[in-house]
Amino acid sequence: MLDGERGARLQVVPEDVVQLPDGGFSFKPATGAPHTPASWLSVSPRRFAGSPDRAQPVEFRLAVPRDTEPGEHTASLTVKRRPPDEPGAQATIVAALSVRLTIRVRGRAREGVDMKLEAPGAAGRGPVAATLRVRNTGTTNLRFDGRNRGSLVFRQGDDVKARAVLRGILLPRQLRTVVLPWEDPPSAGPVTARAQLKTAKGVVTRSAEIWMVPWRQAAALALLALGLAVLLGGRRHRRRGRDDPAA
Numbered sequence: 001m002l003d004g005e006r007g008a009r010l011q012v013v014p015e016d017v018v019q020l021p022d023g024g025f026s027f028k029p030a031t032g033a034p035h036t037p038a039s040w041l042s043v044s045p046r047r048f049a050g051s052p053d054r055a056q057p058v059e060f061r062l063a064v065p066r067d068t069e070p071g072e073h074t075a076s077l078t079v080k081r082r083p084p085d086e087p088g089a090q091a092t093i094v095a096a097l098s099v100r101l102t103i104r105v106r107g108r109a110r111e112g113v114d115m116k117l118e119a120p121g122a123a124g125r126g127p128v129a130a131t132l133r134v135r136n137t138g139t140t141n142l143r144f145d146g147r148n149r150g151s152l153v154f155r156q157g158d159d160v161k162a163r164a165v166l167r168g169i170l171l172p173r174q175l176r177t178v179v180l181p182w183e184d185p186p187s188a189g190p191v192t193a194r195a196q197l198k199t200a201k202g203v204v205t206r207s208a209e210i211w212m213v214p215w216r217q218a219a220a221l222a223l224l225a226l227g228l229a230v231l232l233g234g235r236r237h238r239r240r241g242r243d244d245p246a247a
Contacts, residue, residue, distance in 0.1 A: 070107025071139025
C-alpha cells in the first residue's frame with residue numbers, strides 16, 4: 001500500500017530484478033533487451049488515478065521468446081506514484097511498491113554453483129573472519145531454506161565455534177556474499193573455516209585452514225633467542241682469544 005493515494009497518479013512498470021550480495025533485491029527499469037524477463041511483460045492499465053477506497057485490477061500478459069533458456073527467470077511489476085508536473089523541478093522522491101514474479105520456462109533446468117572461500121592463512125588474534133562467495137551458475141533458483149541448505153562455520157577440532165546459515169534464495173547468475181567473524185579464537189594453533197552447500201549432484205564443500213600465531217610472544221622469543229646467540233657467540237670469541245698462543 002502506498003500512503004497518500006488520494007489524487008495521486010499511479011503507473012505500473014515492468015522492471016528487471018537484480019539481487020544484492022546480502023540477499024536483498026533491487027528493481028531497475030527494463031533495459032529493453034529481448035532476453036530480459038521484464039521485456040516479456042505488458043500490463044493494462046499502465047496508468048490510473050489513486051484513491052484510498054479504490055481497488056484497481058491490473059492485468060499482465062507474458063510473451064516469452066522461443067529461444068529462451070529453460071529454467072527460472074525473475075521480473076517485477078512495480079507500482080509507482082508519478083511525480084507532479086512542476087516546472088523547474090530538479091528532483092523528487094517517488095514512492096513505489098514492487099511485486100516479484102518468477103517465470104518458469106519449460107525444459108530441463110540446470111542447477112549449478114560456484115563457491116569461493118577466503119580466509120587469512122595466519123592471524124595473530126581475534127577477531128578473525130572468513131568470506132564465502134556463492135554464485136548461481138545454473139538456470140534455476142538456489143533455495144537455501146529448502147533443497148539447497150548451506151552454511152559457513154569455524155571449527156576448532158571437532159567443535160563448531162561460529163556459524164552463519166544461508167537464507168532465502170539466490171537467482172541465476174547472481175552472487176551471495178557471507179562474512180563470518182569469530183571474535184574470540186584461540187591464541188595459538190590451527191582452526192578451520194568450512195563452507196558447504198547441498199546441490200542435486202551432492203554436497204559442495206570448501207575449507208581453509210588458519211593458523212593462530214601469538215605474534216607478540218613469538219617476536220619476544222625470537223629477540224630473546226637472538227640475544228642469547230649473540231651473547232654465546234661473544235663468549236666463544238673471547239675464549240678462543242685467551243687460548244691462542246700468539247695472542
